[in-house]
Amino acid sequence: MLAEVGYAGFTIEQVARRAGAGKPTIYRWWNGKPALLIEIYARQPLDLSDTDTGSLEGDLVAALARLLTFWRETPAGEAFTALLVEAQHDPAALEMLRAFLAERSFPFADLFDRAARRGELAADFDLAAGLDLVSGYVWARLLTRRLDNDAPSLSSAARQMARGCLRR
Numbered sequence: 001m002l003a004e005v006g007y008a009g010f011t012i013e014q015v016a017r018r019a020g021a022g023k024p025t026i027y028r029w030w031n032g033k034p035a036l037l038i039e040i041y042a043r044q045p046l047d048l049s050d051t052d053t054g055s056l057e058g059d060l061v062a063a064l065a066r067l068l069t070f071w072r073e074t075p076a077g078e079a080f081t082a083l084l085v086e087a088q089h090d091p092a093a094l095e096m097l098r099a100f101l102a103e104r105s106f107p108f109a110d111l112f113d114r115a116a117r118r119g120e121l122a123a124d125f126d127l128a129a130g131l132d133l134v135s136g137y138v139w140a141r142l143l144t145r146r147l148d149n150d151a152p153s154l155s156s157a158a159r160q161m162a163r164g165c166l167r168r
Contacts, residue, residue, distance in 0.1 A: 002040070003075055007082040012036070034086050034093035038100050040079040046070050048107045056115035060134070060158035063111055065149045067138055072147035081142055108134045120162075133161055 001018055002010045012033060016023045030036040051062040071077030087094040112130055115121050137157055141147060 002037075002078045002082060007078075007085060010082060032092070034083060034090065034096045037079050037083040037086065038096060041076050041083065042100070042104070044070075044074050044076040044079075046076075046107055048110065051111065052114060055118075055162075056111065056120050057158050057162040059111040059114065060108075060161055061151075061154050063108060064134075064138065064154045064158060065151075067107075068141060068147045068149055068154075071142055077142060077147065084139065084143065106131050106135070115162075130161075137161070 001014065005014065010033070012023055012026050015036065016026045019026070026036075030039060046067065048063050048066055051059050051066060053059050053062055071080065083093065083097055087097045108131055109127065112121065112125075112127055116125070
């Protein structure tokens with residue numbers, strides 16, 4: 001339904017009507033729109049198992065392409081976009097989003113872990129900052145609907161994330 005009517009038309013009332021249930025039934029399972037959006041997103045697993053290319057840069061390119069395809073071809077992209085939008089003006093939604101992200105292992109953490117085991121990362125590498133860089137990039141692409149797998153653009157972004165921007 002989210003894909004059909006967009007974020008503005010996605011209401012608990014519409015969900016109840018489509019499900020042939022009353023609003024109290026929907027609220028019994030999900031305490032509001034943010035909880036329902038998280039459920040939609042969480043039920044669609046992102047598989048990054050084939051993204052070990054032997055280098056952080058290669059792993060990032062493969063994982064970025066997989067994530068953008070996931071958001072483009074499943075309801076996950078619409079659900080996550082809606083959740084990000086909702087969290088901007090609803091403190092409860094923001095708290096739910098933060099809790100969801102904290103308890104869900106961000107899939108890119110595994111890429112950085114592999115890179116660390118291969119000895120690719122600097123001694124002062126900050127995982128949280130690295131994940132924020134990746135998140136910012138992919139969320140900007142999601143929110144501006146640039147979900148195509150433009151190989152040169154993904155390679156450039158991955159190179160800058162993996163190698164940094166400063167001259168060595």
